[in-house]
Amino acid sequence: MSVYYSLEQVNEWVRVANTKSVQVSDEMRGWRWHDYPLQPAYSAQLGVSDITNGLCDSFRYVYLKYVERIRQKDNEELQKGSLLHEMHSKANEAAKRNILKIHWERGKLTPESFHESFVQDKQKVVEQAKSKYTLIPQEELERAVNTLWTRAAINYGAALNSALSVSKHLESPDPLIALVAPVITEYPIDGTKVGLTQAIRADGFIPPGIIVEIKTHPPLEANKYALAGYALAYEAQHNSPVNYGVFVHVEYDWKTGSFTVHPKITPITDEMRQGFIEMRDQAQKIVAQKIDPRLPPKCNSRCPYLKHCNPP
Numbered sequence: 001m002s003v004y005y006s007l008e009q010v011n012e013w014v015r016v017a018n019t020k021s022v023q024v025s026d027e028m029r030g031w032r033w034h035d036y037p038l039q040p041a042y043s044a045q046l047g048v049s050d051i052t053n054g055l056c057d058s059f060r061y062v063y064l065k066y067v068e069r070i071r072q073k074d075n076e077e078l079q080k081g082s083l084l085h086e087m088h089s090k091a092n093e094a095a096k097r098n099i100l101k102i103h104w105e106r107g108k109l110t111p112e113s114f115h116e117s118f119v120q121d122k123q124k125v126v127e128q129a130k131s132k133y134t135l136i137p138q139e140e141l142e143r144a145v146n147t148l149w150t151r152a153a154i155n156y157g158a159a160l161n162s163a164l165s166v167s168k169h170l171e172s173p174d175p176l177i178a179l180v181a182p183v184i185t186e187y188p189i190d191g192t193k194v195g196l197t198q199a200i201r202a203d204g205f206i207p208p209g210i211i212v213e214i215k216t217h218p219p220l221e222a223n224k225y226a227l228a229g230y231a232l233a234y235e236a237q238h239n240s241p242v243n244y245g246v247f248v249h250v251e252y253d254w255k256t257g258s259f260t261v262h263p264k265i266t267p268i269t270d271e272m273r274q275g276f277i278e279m280r281d282q283a284q285k286i287v288a289q290k291i292d293p294r295l296p297p298k299c300n301s302r303c304p305y306l307k308h309c310n311p312p
């Protein structure tokens with residue numbers, strides 16, 4: 001299993017989402033955002049990850065970010081997570097861009113020219129990552145980018161081969177892009193109707209309605225509600241149901257460069273939606289009433305406010 005999903009994998013998720021029904025009450029659909037229990041009681045707009053990152057059980061994280069407006073302090077673990085997320089979206093973009101670019105420049109796309117262009121992008125990606133993720137040891141950073149980019153080149157190259165072998169008539173770029181890179185990464189959703197920010201971004205979206213959420217650390221209990229947050233916002237914006245999400249846990253070993261991917265297709269049930277709404281209400285109340293909830297029994301070592309809340 002790769003973190004760069006093939007059309008076959010995506011089709012399998014779509015098949016499950018279309019054939020296994022999920023019972024969702026109409027009142028828990030995002031398009032009922034103006035009624036109880038979805039209607040936000042406060043005007044504060046928050047990010048899905050701020051509510052569901054699970055770093056801070058007391059939600060002091062939200063208080064510091066939105067009320068005190070304290071700058072977050074990056075740490076190595078957070079940067080590593082961000083880098084893995086960025087590799088996911090950048091490689092997906094590179095696959096689409098290279099199909100378009102080669103087709104426009106040369107009029108004909110071959111698996112060889114695609115692979116060559118993809119590999120040529122790698123050095124630029126390494127340099128950009130080095131200047132952005134300065135807390136990651138350089139050797140580990142280069143290994144991660146090399147590993148993930150090489151894997152992406154192989155996977156997308158195989159997908160292109162497969163698409164071209166289906167039919168010679170698929171040489172125009174648009175259908176090829178849809179077959180080679182079927183996931184839309186960093187998918188923007190307007191969350192304002194359900195008390196979220198205007199430009200929340202799901203890690204991935206698969207038409208006609210599957211949300212992808214990636215986690216690069218062992219998943220925390222709160223993380224699972226992120227899928228419900230994106231689903232509610234999507235339903236509120238588009239009046240179209242989202243019944244399933246795919247929760248992808250990427251386990252990457254920074255010392256050896258090996259990784260495993262655990263995707264889990266997850267029904268977005270009433271219980272998940274209710275859980276998300278309760279967390280949203282709690283977080284919004286803290287912001288609206290400017291209540292400092294104080295420290296939880298245990299702070300997460302990845303929290304960007306660790307030094308602020310626990311000064312030496």
Ligand code: SF4
Pocket residue numbers: 055056057058059060061064294295296298299300303304305306307309310
């Ligand atoms: S350091 Fe602790 S109290 Fe402060 S935001 Fe993070 S988890 Fe919460």
